[in-house]
Amino acid sequence: MKLTLKIWKQQDAHSKGKFVTYSLDSISPNCSFLEMLDILNEQLIRKNEEPVAFDHDCREGICGTCSLYINGRPHGPDDAITTCQLHMRKFKDGDTIIIEPWRAKPFPVVKDLIVDRAAFDKIIQEGGYISVNTGGAAEANQILVSKVNAELSMDAAACIGCGACVAACKNASAMLFVSAKVSHFALLPQGKIEAKDRVKKMVAMMDQLGFGNCTNTYACEAECPKLISRSNIARMNREFICAKVS
Numbered sequence: 325m326k327l328t329l330k331i332w333k334q335q336d337a338h339s340k341g342k343f344v345t346y347s348l349d350s351i352s353p354n355c356s357f358l359e360m361l362d363i364l365n366e367q368l369i370r371k372n373e374e375p376v377a378f379d380h381d382c383r384e385g386i387c388g389t390c391s392l393y394i395n396g397r398p399h400g401p402d403d404a405i406t407t408c409q410l411h412m413r414k415f416k417d418g419d420t421i422i423i424e425p426w427r428a429k430p431f432p433v434v435k436d437l438i439v440d441r442a443a444f445d446k447i448i449q450e451g452g453y454i455s456v457n458t459g460g461a462a463e464a465n466q467i468l469v470s471k472v473n474a475e476l477s478m479d480a481a482a483c484i485g486c487g488a489c490v491a492a493c494k495n496a497s498a499m500l501f502v503s504a505k506v507s508h509f510a511l512l513p514q515g516k517i518e519a520k521d522r523v524k525k526m527v528a529m530m531d532q533l534g535f536g537n538c539t540n541t542y543a544c545e546a547e548c549p550k551l552i553s554r555s556n557i558a559r560m561n562r563e564f565i566c567a568k569v570s
Contacts, residue, residue: 325351325412328420329364331376337432337440343422353413357400358383358390360412377436383408385549388486392437393424398488398547406486406549426487428496430533443533444485444501450529451522452505454514473511480507482550489544489552495536500544502530503560504552510563520567527564 327348334341348367351360358380365375381387390407394400400410415421425433430443469477483504490496506523509515515522538557545554 325353325415325417325419327351327360327415327418330420330422331437332424333376333436334425334433336435341433351412353411353415355412356383356408357392357394357410357412358408377434377438379438380408385409386484388484388549391426391439391441391486391488391491393426393491395422398426398491399486399549404549404551406484409549426491428487428490428535430496430498430535431487431490439487441485441487443535444487444498446533447498447502447526447529448485448505450525451518452509452526454509454518456514456517467513469512477508477511480504480511480552480556483508483548483552484550486549488547488549490535492543492547493536493539494541494543495539496534497538497544498530498533498535499538499557499560500548500552500554502526503556506560506563507556510559519563520570523560523563524567527560 329346329348330343331346332341333344346364348360348364351363355363358378361376361378368375378392379389381389383390385406385408388406392399392407394407394410399405399407401414402410423437425431425437426439431439431441434440481504483501485501487501489500490498506526509522510519542554545552
């Protein structure tokens with residue numbers, strides 16, 4: 325496959341960025357998108373040119389660090405995948421591929437395609453944990469959890485914090501991410517004790533960091549690589565209202 329890549333290059337959050345065009349040849353349709361970027365960087369290094377900076381870690385769809393905006397979609401032209409799970413067979417010979425970092429004020433550019441997603445860590449620090457001293461671990465069956473709630477909680481816990489929901493939202497809303505973290509504990513008895521403080525603190529931090537309001541277009545759900553349901557947003561809103569009025 326012959327490809328033309330238009331990649332966003334930016335030295336840091338305070339520098340002016342621009343698209344730089346690269347050409348690649350003999351790319352196998354079976355290689356992954358990140359492997360294709362590896363090939364590009366190897367060629368650039370051999371030419372004594374600066375490689376393209378992009379983030380990655382596990383390359384197994386678990387860590388969420390491989391967050392790229394590809395041809396107008398978070399993680400590229402496929403459903404329920406991260407960028408590292410995207411393969412070049414999704415493109416055609418001769419295609420032009422536009423690659424950008426996430427575009428959101430709370431996610432400042434570190435360099436090129438890498439953004440700082442520490443904002444998500446700050447939200448988690450506000451309440452995405454259970455700190456109640458419960459003593460030694462009890463037998464699993466002593467704390468009864470309905471099958472429905474257990475499955476919903478595990479579905480919410482599948483969120484990897486990649487930020488695709490923010491990138492997909494025209495308001496850069498983090499509602500899907502925050503609601504998944506709130507729902508994870510709100511559905512379990514272990515999370516009930518701190519439930520009111522948790523949702524208030526996490527929502528307050530989300531607003532403080534500059535994330536926008538929910539647009540109700542549900543682009544976040546459509547682009548989420550882990551298929552996190554928008555029903556979590558409704559649950560978080562109920563939790564928040566109950567915490568405020570009680």
